[in-house]
Amino acid sequence: MLDKKLVGSYKDYLKKNLSKKRYNHSINVAAEAVKLADKYDADRDKCYLAGLLHDIAKELDTQSQLSFVNNSQLDVCEIEKKSSPLYHAVAGAEMIQDLFGIKDNEIIRAIRYHTVARAQMSKTEQIIYLADLISVDRDYKDVKRMRKYAYQSLEKAMYEALKFSVGDSVKKGNTIPVSTVEAYNEFCSYEKDLRKE
Numbered sequence: 001m002l003d004k005k006l007v008g009s010y011k012d013y014l015k016k017n018l019s020k021k022r023y024n025h026s027i028n029v030a031a032e033a034v035k036l037a038d039k040y041d042a043d044r045d046k047c048y049l050a051g052l053l054h055d056i057a058k059e060l061d062t063q064s065q066l067s068f069v070n071n072s073q074l075d076v077c078e079i080e081k082k083s084s085p086l087y088h089a090v091a092g093a094e095m096i097q098d099l100f101g102i103k104d105n106e107i108i109r110a111i112r113y114h115t116v117a118r119a120q121m122s123k124t125e126q127i128i129y130l131a132d133l134i135s136v137d138r139d140y141k142d143v144k145r146m147r148k149y150a151y152q153s154l155e156k157a158m159y160e161a162l163k164f165s166v167g168d169s170v171k172k173g174n175t176i177p178v179s180t181v182e183a184y185n186e187f188c189s190y191e192k193d194l195r196k197e
Ligand SMILES: [Fe+2]
Pocket: 054, 055, 058, 088, 114, 115
């Protein structure tokens, strides 16, 4: 059971350090993550906390985010180290440990990989990755399709999301973090096997 006081203190921190828009996004991602946790029989408290805190570092100045990345014991590839929009995931995973003493690896990894994904993602990690893409405040072109996939199958939704992400990076001539390519390959093989059945 979640400690209401503790959750309240996390929300207070987010309210003080995030824009109203991003604070609402965090609340929405937490709510979506709980819905997915119920659907897929995952730990709803961990999903709630990871969803709530996933963007905790997003509005920290880039230099501070990078300093978290550079001092982190977490695995971060060189490509990711050169892409500032990705820093907040590693920085966030470090911040929740430093600020709140959260030591749960499921929560730490779900926040750390919510931007780039990885192979061998846990259910919680997949849920946070997808909840971030389909929360009620999202309104990009294919969001309805992504929402449908997310409630059909986590793996199918991860495959579709990564296919889009990798394809988009290639189209724009951007580099792709190693863990994203590994995640794509894994979910792609899963999808191929399904098609064979
Ligand atoms: Fe994020």
